[in-house]
Structure formats: C-alpha cells, structure tokens
Amino acid sequence: MDQHSFIALLNEDLESEYRSIVQYAQHTATIKGAEYQSIIEELKVHLHQELDHATTLAGQIAFLGGIPSVSVPEIPSVPDGAAALRLDLDLEEAQLQRYRDRVQQAMELGLPDVAEALRPLLQQTQDHVMDLQGALGE
Numbered sequence: 175m176d177q178h179s180f181i182a183l184l185n186e187d188l189e190s191e192y193r194s195i196v197q198y199a200q201h202t203a204t205i206k207g208a209e210y211q212s213i214i215e216e217l218k219v220h221l222h223q224e225l226d227h228a229t230t231l232a233g234q235i236a237f238l239g240g241i242p243s244v245s246v247p248e249i250p251s252v253p254d255g256a257a258a259l260r261l262d263l264d265l266e267e268a269q270l271q272r273y274r275d276r277v278q279q280a281m282e283l284g285l286p287d288v289a290e291a292l293r294p295l296l297q298q299t300q301d302h303v304m305d306l307q308g309a310l311g312e
C-alpha cells in the first residue's frame with residue numbers, strides 16, 4: 175500500500191459518509207411508526223456525526239495531498255422501515271470494517287497522526303452498528 179492508494183481508499187470512505195448523510199436524512203424523514211420513534215431519534219444523532227466523519231476525512235485527504243471527492247454513491251430505495259434500518263446497518267457494518275482497515279494501514283504507512291484522526295470514526299461507527307443492531311433485535 176502506497177500513499178496514493180491510501181488516499182484513494184480515504185476518498186471511498188468519504189463518499190460512503192456522503193451516502194450515510196443522504197440516506198439518514200431520507201430515513202429519519204420517512205420511517206413511520208411508534209415502534210421506530212426511539213431509533214429515529216438515534217439516527218438523527220448519527221446523521222450529524224456522519225457530517226463530522228466526512229469533514230475529518232476530507233481534511234485528512236487534503237492534508238495528504240489529495241483532492242476530496244464530491245461524488246455521492248447511489249442509494250437503494252427500500253419498501254419499509256425495517257428494510258431501511260437493515261440498509262443502514264449493512265452500511266455501518268461495511269464502514270466499521272473499512273475504518274478498522276484504514277487505521278491499520280495508516281500505522282503501516284508511518285502516519286500515526288492520521289490513524290489518531292480516524293479513531294473517533296472507528297468508535298462512533300461501532301456505536302452506530304450497536305444502535306441499529308439493538309433496534310433490529312440482533
């Protein structure tokens with residue numbers, strides 16, 4: 175792994191965070207039902223944290239000499255609240271694995287400062303996974 179490939183992966187992480195922002199904005203507005211009220215409040219907290227994650231990633235990419243992406247990935251449409259939460263959990267789980275890999279790679283590249291900047295994303299993404307697992311009864 176060289177720094178160029180690492181920056182490309184960080185840009186994919188950034189695009190995934192853009193997807194989270196758009197996906198949570200839609201899901202918090204459209205998921206209906208009394209049984210979902212508490213998870214919707216949690217998702218609104220996630221939404222704001224995703225903006226922090228995107229900002230951190232864009233800053234680290236620029237710091238390393240890259241250009242932060244402005245592409246938002248396509249977001250699948252879902253038939254109901256349960257499917258929306260499942261889509262959210264799948265995305266958070268994928269991001270958790272990405273950040274585990276990215277912190278490791280940053281250390282291997284001799285960039286402990288970048289690894290440190292990514293640590294809050296790692297921990298908050300695990301929290302998001304746990305919130306969604308709880309809501310889905312897993």
Ligand SMILES: [Fe+2]
Pocket residue numbers: 191194223224227269295299
């Ligand atoms: Fe995030």
Ligand SMILES: [Fe+2]
Pocket residue numbers: 194220224266298299302
């Ligand atoms: Fe998240």
